[in-house]
Amino acid sequence: MPDKSRPFPNLEIDYSEVDGRTYNCIGDCALCCLCQPELLPQEEEKFRKDPRLAAGIAHRHISPDVRGAAIKLKGAHGACHFLTGRRCEIYPERTHFCRSFPINVFVGWRIQLNVNMSCRGIGLPGESLRDAGNLVLEEYGSNMLASELRDANQVFTEFVRNTRDAWISQSFSSIRGAAGALAGELSEELGISQLLTFAEHGSLRQNASADQIARMVRKTEPEANVQERALIDGTELFDLPDLTLLPIYIDEGLRWKIFKLVDKQIVGYELSEDGATRELSRTDPSTVDLMPVTSEGKKRFQEYIGLVNSRDCFLGHAAYLCDSEGYEYNFAQVYLGALANNALDLWWRASFLAALSGKEQLGPDEIREGIVFFDMDLLDLPTIGAFI
Ligand code: SF4
Ligand code: SF4
Structure with missing residues (x-):
C-alpha cells in the first residue's frame, strides 16, 4: 500500500517543520493577498484565454526576481486585483501560489517544506500542514521535483x-x-x-x-x-521609498499595517485594499x-x-x-x-x-x-x- 503521508518515497523530503502543525485560514485576514502571486506557465495560459482573468495580469512586478507573469495589485501598492472586501473574486480559479499558502517548498540539497509563520491561521485546529504540504508537492509532480532537486x-x-x-x-x-x-x-x-x-x-x-x-x-x-545596532538596522528597515517593499504586519485585529521612516520618525499607516494609507502612529526610533x-x-x-x-x-x-x-x-x-x-x-x-x-x-x-x-x-x- 502506498504511504499517503510520503507520496514521493524516492525523493528526500524534510517534513519536520510541518509535522504536528495544523492551520485554519481566518476569514477576513487576506494577508497573503498582499503578496503578488506569480502564475505557473500553465496558469498563465489559462488566465490569458479568459478576459476576466487576463484583466488581472500585471505589467509591472514588485519583485525583480519574478520570472513569469504575475497578478497585478490594486493601485500602486494595494492588494491583489481580485480581492474585494477581503474576499477572493476568483476563489475556485485562484493561483497555485494562493492555494499553497502558508506552505513554501524549498529545494536545496533536499526538498523541505516551510511554513510562513506570519500567517495567523497557523496553530489553529484545522487542516494538517503535512497533508497540505503533500497536496502542494503533488501539484508539482515527481518529475518536476526531481529535476528542480538535481x-x-x-x-x-x-x-x-x-x-x-x-x-x-x-x-x-x-x-x-x-x-x-x-x-x-x-x-x-x-x-x-x-x-x-x-x-x-x-x-x-x-x-x-x-x-x-x-x-x-x-x-x-x-x-x-x-x-x-538594533536602532540603526531597525530604522533602516523602514527607510524604503517604495511602499510595496516595506514589511507588512497584520495586527491581532487583522488590520494591515506598514511603517515608513519619514523625517526621522517611524510613521505607522493602516493599508487598505486599494493601497490607500491612513496614518495611525508616529514614533521616534531613538525611544x-x-x-x-x-x-x-x-x-x-x-x-x-x-x-x-x-x-x-x-x-x-x-x-x-x-x-x-x-x-x-x-x-x-x-x-x-x-x-x-x-x-x-x-x-x-x-x-x-x-x-x-x-x-x-x-x-x-x-x-x-x-x-x-x-x-x-x-x-x-x-x-x-x-x-x-
Ligand atoms: S495569511 Fe493565512 S490566515 Fe491569512 S488569509 Fe492567508 S492563509 Fe488565511
Ligand atoms: S487570486 Fe484570490 S486568493 Fe489569490 S491573492 Fe488574489 S485575491 Fe488572494
Whole structure:
C-alpha cells in the first residue's frame, strides 16, 4: 500500500517543520493577498484565454526576481486585483501560489517544506500542514521535483567545493549544532554581541565540531553595541521609498499595517485594499529600546530561532552571503552572524510593536507578534537553492 503521508518515497523530503502543525485560514485576514502571486506557465495560459482573468495580469512586478507573469495589485501598492472586501473574486480559479499558502517548498540539497509563520491561521485546529504540504508537492509532480532537486543539488555541491577550496568549510550539522546550543542566548545582549563579534573578528579552523564552534563563540570578548545596532538596522528597515517593499504586519485585529521612516520618525499607516494609507502612529526610533524578555518569552524566542536554524533556506541564505563576500570568512562565522542579525531584527520588531501598545517587556505573546511581523521577510531573504 502506498504511504499517503510520503507520496514521493524516492525523493528526500524534510517534513519536520510541518509535522504536528495544523492551520485554519481566518476569514477576513487576506494577508497573503498582499503578496503578488506569480502564475505557473500553465496558469498563465489559462488566465490569458479568459478576459476576466487576463484583466488581472500585471505589467509591472514588485519583485525583480519574478520570472513569469504575475497578478497585478490594486493601485500602486494595494492588494491583489481580485480581492474585494477581503474576499477572493476568483476563489475556485485562484493561483497555485494562493492555494499553497502558508506552505513554501524549498529545494536545496533536499526538498523541505516551510511554513510562513506570519500567517495567523497557523496553530489553529484545522487542516494538517503535512497533508497540505503533500497536496502542494503533488501539484508539482515527481518529475518536476526531481529535476528542480538535481539543479539545486549542483549549486549546493559547488558551494561546498568552493568553501573547501577557500579553507572555510564547515559541516552543516556542526554549524546547526553550534547554533542550536547558542539559541537560548540570542534574546540577551551578551549572546548577540558575542556572536556578532565572533562573526566579524573571530577565527575558526575548517571542519570544527559543534562544541568547538560554540566554545569559541562563548570565549569571544563582546564588542558589538547591540542596542545601537538594533536602532540603526531597525530604522533602516523602514527607510524604503517604495511602499510595496516595506514589511507588512497584520495586527491581532487583522488590520494591515506598514511603517515608513519619514523625517526621522517611524510613521505607522493602516493599508487598505486599494493601497490607500491612513496614518495611525508616529514614533521616534531613538525611544525604542530592546525590551527585556521574560523567561516564557525566551522560550518562545528560542523555539523560533531553533526553527530558523532548521530551515534549509536560511542555510542557503548564509551560503549566498558567503558567496557574495567572496568566501572570505569561515562559513560558520557567516551563518552565526546572519542568525544573530536576524535574532536582533526579531527582537527589535517585537520591542517596537510592544512599545506602540505601551508595554515594557516581552512575554510569549509579544514575541509572537514579532514573529508574525518578521517571518514573511525572513522567508524572502536571498538564498542559494530556491522556493518553487
Ligand atoms: S495569511 Fe493565512 S490566515 Fe491569512 S488569509 Fe492567508 S492563509 Fe488565511
Ligand atoms: S487570486 Fe484570490 S486568493 Fe489569490 S491573492 Fe488574489 S485575491 Fe488572494
